Amino acid sequence: METTIATGTPRKAGADRTNPEDRLGLLDAALEYIEDRHWDVVLGTSVIREDGFCFCSCGDRGCAMIGSHPAMRDWQKRISGQPSKAHEWWAANPQGSIILPTGRAFDVLECSEEAGLLALARLERSGANPGPVAATPTRRLYFFILPNSRTKVAKALAELGWGRTALDLNCRSAGDYIVAPPSRMGTRGQVQWVRGPADSARWLPDPEEVLAPLAYACGLHRDRVAGFPR
Known part of the structure; x- marks a missing residue:
């Protein structure tokens, strides 16, 4: 089968990655979705590593969706297409996942x-x-x-x-x-x-x-x- 899975995500030329904790380039990607695709985003949880174990930043040690769900309970009210909001969210949470609302x-x-x-x-x-x-x-x-x-x-x-x-x-x-x-x-x-x-x-x-x-x-x-x- 010829189709292969590509790594990473397209980056905007000249994007300014100022936060060294954002090793995955999540802010750049969120800004690309907003500015290039006109897609709304919302901040997701992140993966916390402690003593060789991984936990979700939501605080639930039994979370079955580690780093894979919205960071806020009222996430549907927080959805945004504003670059300033993306900067705010990922500056404070550089490893937070990017959630794209469907519909x-x-x-x-x-x-x-x-x-x-x-x-x-x-x-x-x-x-x-x-x-x-x-x-x-x-x-x-x-x-x-x-x-x-x-x-x-x-x-x-x-x-x-x-x-x-x-x-x-x-x-x-x-x-x-x-x-x-x-x-x-x-x-x-x-x-x-x-x-x-x-x-x-x-x-x-x-x-x-x-x-x-x-x-x-x-x-x-x-x-x-x-x-x-x-």
Whole structure:
């Protein structure tokens, strides 16, 4: 399979990294999302290392989403597209993850990495525009699509014959969020771009443009995991 996962995230030329604690370039990335993509952001939690163990900065020692959720309980009221707010947040929390709220500038179709890479290869071979795609260290892929697509996704899956089939394919829309590159997720690593939101992937696809190969790949993955012959 030709598709590979790229490391890091595109950086703005001449970006000023003034905080040595921001080793991942999170402020630069947050500013790029705001200024270049016109995407809103919100500050996420960070990974705290103590005595060889990792904990979430939220203070819950049993947190199952270490460094992978909003830092504020009322995060939906704190969402911002202001560069000054990004400077404020990441100056005080240089290792805080970048949270991108869904249902505003984009929605996200989430699936397993295996199914997602298969679908992505099919889309690229057909000459389609898959849009931006990100991968998490938990082996999940995020396909960025036009916002407010949840109802359209459900309808399209039904028309494709997958309406009553349990697929590992979720639409993240209004009220939800994703962790954005190059944020760290727990002890497993960073979120990375497979296809970054550069010029070639700037225009978000309609869900119907990517759903057929995604659903098919998710069905294959489900059958493989269950041990069903194809």
